Amino acid sequence: MKAIAAIREADSATTRLVQLDVPAPAPGERDVLVQVKAVAANPVDYKVRDGMVPGDQRILGWDATGIVHSVGDKVHGFKPGDRVWYAGNIERDGAYAAFQAVDERIVGHMPSSLGFEEAAALPLASITAWEILFDRFRTHLTSPSRQKSILIVRGAGGVGSTMVQLAARVANLKVIATASRPESAQWVYGLGAHHVIDPRADWREQLSAVDVHSVDYVASLTASGEHVARSADILSPQGAFSLTDDPARFDIGVFKRKSISIHWELMFTRSLYETSDLHEQGRLLHRVAQLVDEGVLKSTANGPARSLDAGTLEAAHQELRAGTAIGKRVFSVSLG
Structure with a gap:
């Protein structure tokens, strides 16, 4: 599959974003394998980049929507074809890819009233x-x-x-x-x-x-x-x-x-330590979806969705670094 990764070369002091061909992830027994449809940029992306050491390579992106492609043996809350949203686990590969494997306990069903791009602005926030x-x-x-x-x-x-x-x-x-x-x-x-x-x-x-x-x-x-x-x-x-x-x-x-x-507050704490209440993140995403569908909350996507590529993503990271972003920048994903 195709993915956009941050790479820090062995002789470089900075990272760069590149599109790569990498193996598609294999879902674990509690994972859903999601075909990613849209993502949003967040400060965590450039913070992870800043912490990379020479020789590192990371697939970033912890705000996504997509369609469940397959599920692990112990998954009960989701099935192929479900529209889902999630922020994911910072220790695993992110969503700037054609497919992503995510623990079902931190995944929610998307609001039925939003499209993939509008919804991608909301999970992590x-x-x-x-x-x-x-x-x-x-x-x-x-x-x-x-x-x-x-x-x-x-x-x-x-x-x-x-x-x-x-x-x-x-x-x-x-x-x-x-x-x-x-x-x-x-x-x-x-x-x-x-x-x-x-x-x-x-x-x-x-x-x-x-x-x-x-x-x-x-x-x-x-x-x-x-x-x-x-x-x-x-x-x-x-x-x-x-x-x-x-x-x-x-x-x-x-x-x-x-x-x-x-x-x-670090929203990745539950997934980092697999706390006993890990499922609460999935539950709150279900509740937020209900609030969106009831008209209580609305998407914070600002401006039309851009197509995800290394250039548009780099520009979004620079905007986030400058602290000038209003709402969220979202991207449609059509990686093969």
């Missing part, structure tokens, strides 16, 4: 946002006596675009998102944000202007080390802070006085 809101912050267990609030840092990004919707429409939170450009602000308002603030200006001053004097949660999706102190300042006592990135410095001490809980 939905799992990340869901786990932050419901597994880490446990917003579903909070008292209904008042509406709680969340600040989502970089609300217009891939994860942020899904989190804004889940927070406002499922968790019933007052949603404040950061956005630094008019087009980003317009995007997050369209997804359900109640207020938007500029991340470069004074946070407390901007929140006070919209009668928000503290927030219960901060979901930091970028540059977390740069705004730790500001987050601690605006968080309510006994609030919660989450981050998904890898800041070089992170001063945890600023949260102590308010007893702020801190959560580091």
Whole structure:
């Protein structure tokens, strides 16, 4: 089969993307073998590339939709012909290929109301946002006596675009998102944000202007080390802070006085360690599909789908590195 792989040559300091002919994967007993139809680009792609050593070769891509081609002997929830979506396991080959083998426990049936390209924007972001809101912050267990609030840092990004919707429409939170450009602000308002603030200006001053004097949660999706102190300042006592990135410095001490809980979210943790609740990722993808079909959530694909090749993928990775992407870039897959 054909695949697009990142390769770091033995004498090179950087990686390059190339199309290769590689053997099709053989599904394990709990795997579904998926004919990939569409994929989305994510920061994890370039982060994996950055961690490659000389001589490495990796098939990237952990956001995909497709059709089940065959199933392993112990698979019961899927059959050939099913339309599915998933993020996959970062330790296995990714979705930038004609076929991919994925553990059925982290796979869901696609929303019936979306095509492959629109749906490909949602799996990884939905799992990340869901786990932050419901597994880490446990917003579903909070008292209904008042509406709680969340600040989502970089609300217009891939994860942020899904989190804004889940927070406002499922968790019933007052949603404040950061956005630094008019087009980003317009995007997050369209997804359900109640207020938007500029991340470069004074946070407390901007929140006070919209009668928000503290927030219960901060979901930091970028540059977390740069705004730790500001987050601690605006968080309510006994609030919660989450981050998904890898800041070089992170001063945890600023949260102590308010007893702020801190959560580091990696949506691959369950699959990396094959946790006893691994199946929860498949279940939440089924639930997200229902919410899409009910009209509660919508795709965060931004712009028409491009054809997947090394050039279009490289351009998407550069856009992600620059931090200028709004929503998700998606690609149709027609590799032989």
